[in-house]
Amino acid sequence: MAVKIRLARRGRKKLSLYDVIVADSRSPRDGKFIEKIGTYNPLTVPASINLDDNKAFDWLMKGAQPSDTVRAMLSYRGVMLRRHLQIGVIKGAITQEQADAKLAEWLTSKENKIQSKIDSVAKAKQSAAKARKEAEAKVKEARAEAIRKKQIVAAAPVETPAEATPAEGEAAAEPQA
Numbered sequence: 001m002a003v004k005i006r007l008a009r010r011g012r013k014k015l016s017l018y019d020v021i022v023a024d025s026r027s028p029r030d031g032k033f034i035e036k037i038g039t040y041n042p043l044t045v046p047a048s049i050n051l052d053d054n055k056a057f058d059w060l061m062k063g064a065q066p067s068d069t070v071r072a073m074l075s076y077r078g079v080m081l082r083r084h085l086q087i088g089v090i091k092g093a094i095t096q097e098q099a100d101a102k103l104a105e106w107l108t109s110k111e112n113k114i115q116s117k118i119d120s121v122a123k124a125k126q127s128a129a130k131a132r133k134e135a136e137a138k139v140k141e142a143r144a145e146a147i148r149k150k151q152i153v154a155a156a157p158v159e160t161p162a163e164a165t166p167a168e169g170e171a172a173a174e175p176q177a
Contacts, residue, residue, distance in 0.1 A: 006067040017041050022059050045121050049073050078107050
């Protein structure tokens with residue numbers, strides 16, 4: 001029996017979620033499976049991958065073949081590197097301690113990259129929200145100014161040019177006296 005590690009879709013239309021499953025390669029996508037080893041949500045930034053790394057590693061060592069997407073996820077999580085290092089240990093190329101040290105070093109650097117990505121996304125989101133609030137404040141201020149001008153124009157009496165002329169003449173006559 002050929003065993004695959006692949007995705008099984010669940011969730012509703014345009015809000016997909018996936019289960020990472022181990023299944024016979026002949027079973028349908030959303031059909032019978034052997035074991036569920038995690039979930040995958042591509043809609044979050046960065047995508048959420050909840051995976052039991054030890055189960056995935058065990059299945060890979062037993063010969064299960066991951067699909068392309070699952071292979072990318074396993075590489076992202078370090079399971080494929082762990083498998084590669086373990087095969088090196090089995091062949092005698094490196095010791096188990098060296099393999100564990102390399103894996104730990106890679107995992108810490110990967111965790112730092114992931115955390116910096118999450119921080120940059122949060123910072124970008126925060127700056128976008130700040131810019132949006134500033135733009136809204138400018139629009140609100142412009143509207144308030146327009147309303148204030150309308151109220152001033154409506155409250156002021158309308159002068160005709162004929163009324164303005166005698167007033168200016170009277171004002172000019174008073175200083176001469």
